[in-house]
Amino acid sequence: MARALNRFKISVWNLVTKSVPFIKSCGELKLRHNCLLELAELALTEMKSNMGTPKMLEFLLTSGVVLDAASRGIFEFVDLCLKNFPELMWDDNFAKELIKKVVKGRHVELFRLVRTHNRVRYIAEDLSIDVDLMKAVAEWSSKCVSSDVSGAAFLLQRELQWFQVVDVSTFPSLKWLKYQEDKSTHWEVFVQQRQELLKDARQWMKDTSSSCSLVGTLIITIAFAAAFMVPGGNDNNMGIPTLLKNNSFMVFTVANSLALFSSVAATLMFLVVLTSCYAIEDFLFSLPRDMTLGLTFLFLSLAVMLVAFSSALMIVLSEQWRWIYIPVALLAAVPIVMFSILQLPLYVEMVESTYWPRLYRPLKLWK
Structure with a gap:
């Protein structure tokens, strides 16, 4: 063997x-x-x-x-x-x-x-x-x-x-x-x-915050519109969604709400970065903290937006094609895998450098 x-x-x-x-x-x-x-x-x-x-x-x-x-x-x-x-x-x-x-x-x-x-x-x-x-x-x-x-x-x-x-x-x-x-x-x-370096850091913060706040604003617009145009439509008399008892509809509702709230939080954090005075002391903790928090909320909003889209697609197509769950789940996992491969190590390094820097922690000689 x-x-x-x-x-x-x-x-x-x-x-x-x-x-x-x-x-x-x-x-x-x-x-x-x-x-x-x-x-x-x-x-x-x-x-x-x-x-x-x-x-x-x-x-x-x-x-x-x-x-x-x-x-x-x-x-x-x-x-x-x-x-x-x-x-x-x-x-x-x-x-x-x-x-x-x-x-x-x-x-x-x-x-x-x-x-x-x-x-x-x-x-x-x-x-x-x-x-x-x-x-x-x-x-x-x-x-x-x-x-x-x-x-x-x-x-x-x-x-x-x-x-x-x-x-x-x-x-x-x-x-x-x-x-x-x-x-x-x-x-x-x-x-x-x-x-x-300070000049480049200020420009990098401004450019990154502007681009990310634009993405967050787009997600807010999409999530806000999706909240009033739910899949399956609403009851004409009471305005209650017709698929309220459907499990996929509840997943869509929760994911769309999380996408809206997290994108709003991300946009606010990026606005805080844009309106900062950019003093050199701020780059030690406050500005990196705001940037990492904004990126965290933005990544969360992108992920739950994919969940909301996938659940809405399942509601629309599950009656005719019951096997639609598998390809939709696989396609939704592709952006997450790409992010994990390309950007997750740098993102983890950013979070660790801000909240738990290795430079402040001595090594353990005996484990």
Whole structure:
């Protein structure tokens, strides 16, 4: 049975990789990544057994290999070195240099890892080191652009989160320390170097809110009209719907009501975004919160509108074609599947970045 299952897996894998070469390339990259990680672990173990722990620690501290990996964002290698040699974080200079490399490169997972291994918020013996750390988070470079952020507004939100978490990790008063060159505060330098990003974030918020509010207005119009033109018509004397006791009609009524209310809520949230003053501090929580809430209500209104349309179609056609339920359900599921594949990961990242940012949560070393 085990051999049969193994052969079946191999056959399915060969069939999938031949039809979709992209899957094969992803599998090869993952296999290469795992092999390199195992090779690095074996190399560290062998060097530790031959050289001994003191010499190995001296090698890692003086060679700069860990710091170079941290600056490049290689999470697995840094995690491997810190797990095998936790004594590295006992060296204050190494710990401070490591956190500066991580902050300068904007590596979220590495920052969470370093905060877990060492209480960075209490490293404050050398004030100049902490000032350099604030300089690193205040300066803007191409490394600050992350691929997992949707839009300029949420990129600015990530930058504000970096400034906040580093500011809290050291001293809140360091925010107002002066640069020696231009006598500006770290916050002033942070805002000054992100004027273009702030401009793009404002435009992105305005364009997205305008487009989404237009869609919400269309859904309001359709749902409001459908409430008075129900399938099957109304009784001429009392005005009561003729199909009131039909189950599909009740589904249509509930779904149409939800579509109307959720689209109204979404439009109101987008109007709040459009009428905002767009201060840079608003991009930390209030504007992303309003945008995610508006998108949530808009997606909900689109989904229940599909349910209302499907139920109305079933009411009209179910008497003649009783099998109409299956194709209508399949067709209604197509937009939901497309959204799940194309937009759901970015939407989840937006919600997580607003309500539960990974940057504020240290990793768990022991599970």
